[in-house]
Amino acid sequence: MKIAIMGAMPEEVEPIVSQLDNLKKTVYAANTYYEGSYKGQEVVVAYSKIGKVFATLTATILIEKFNCDTLLFSGVAGAISDDLKIGDLIIADGLCQHDLDITAFGHPYGFVPEGEVCIPTDVSLRNIAKEVASNKGLTLKEGVIATGDQFVANAERKDWIGDTFKAAALEMEGASVAVVCSALDIPFFILRAISDSADMDASFNFDEFLESSAKISANFILSMVAAIQAE
Ligand code: 4EH
Secondary structure, three states, rough: OOOOEEEEHHHHHHHOOOOEEEEEEEOOEEEEEEEEEOOOEEEEEOOOOOOOOHHHHHHHHHOOOOOOOOOEEEEEEEEEOOOOOOOOEEEEEEEEOOOOOHHHOOOOOOOOOOOOOOOOOOOOHHHHHHHHHHHHHEEEEEEEEEEOOOOOOOOHHHHHHHHHHHEEEEEHHHHHHHHHHHOOOOOOOEEEEEOOOOOOOOOHHHHHHHHHHHHHHHHHHHHHHHHHHHH
């Protein structure tokens, strides 16, 4: 088993890379991939850069070039649901693309022919996360996470995404990972810690809480790697 751990920004993967043994750096396709191990479990870590296109590229390379057979995403997100506060953890039960719109042809938002509006994540990985959370005495929220190529800092847009996709949180990469992993039949898991509430204060809160929330997510992901290894 070889686990891919992916983030979008350097701040999201640095707390993971810094805890790996036997680190080996490879530059490929204009990005850096960190191979190593954590508690004896082989992992490959990378940050994709921001947005759906870069995330698609990195997820594909982690699987096709580095032969990872499981993918865990760690990062931060904007909250939609009122009961998600800064620093809270949410796991995706499914991912959708809130900026995908061919409604002019009678299709629902987020849908293209031969695709699906919401792509579900792996149930066993979700169950491992719940076990890890209960051992740590942590609360995990679970819900739909909406992805799009925009930093949402607008209450109206955020509410529209929440209403349209029944989404609890939003970010800019998760659905790309979902598309790649479901097409290649790779079990995947998306974890996000809240950095802001996607409203008019979002950019300020984001700058303040990116680092701390990214660490909360990263530490949880490493505990999951240890739990998977111990299985
Ligand atoms: O990778 C992008 C980062 C913001 S853009 C998506 N990430 C963080 C999650 C996220 C998010 N996405 C959309 C957290 N809050 C979000 C929000 N809307 N409100 C970025 C950030 N800093 C510098 C450059 N770009």
